[in-house]
Amino acid sequence: MNPTIWMALGLVLVLEGLGPMLFPAVWRKMIGSMTLLPDKLLRRFGGGLVVAGGVIYYMLRSRMGG
Structure with missing residues (x-):
């Protein structure tokens, strides 16, 4: 990895x-x-974090020449 x-x-x-x-x-x-939050809201929040993390990783990887 x-x-x-x-x-x-x-x-x-x-x-x-x-x-x-x-x-x-x-x-x-x-x-x-x-x-106490509904499952749908937690899934959206988790999905947003996954997308944000992927975008940050992609931006840093492309900037570092990977």
């Missing part, structure tokens, strides 16, 4: 870990409120 993908995954894990580490009460409240 491409080392760039592993670096990106590592960065995502670091950023995702900062929320519960620095603001556990806010993070817990946010996760609790997300359980």
Whole structure:
């Protein structure tokens, strides 16, 4: 697998870990409120994140000459 993908995954894990580490009460409240959202909205949100991540990856890869 491409080392760039592993670096990106590592960065995502670091950023995702900062929320519960620095603001556990806010993070817990946010996760609790997300359980009340309908599935359709969560799927749209997840799909938007996937598209945004793909676009960012494509832009960086083409800029770095990959």
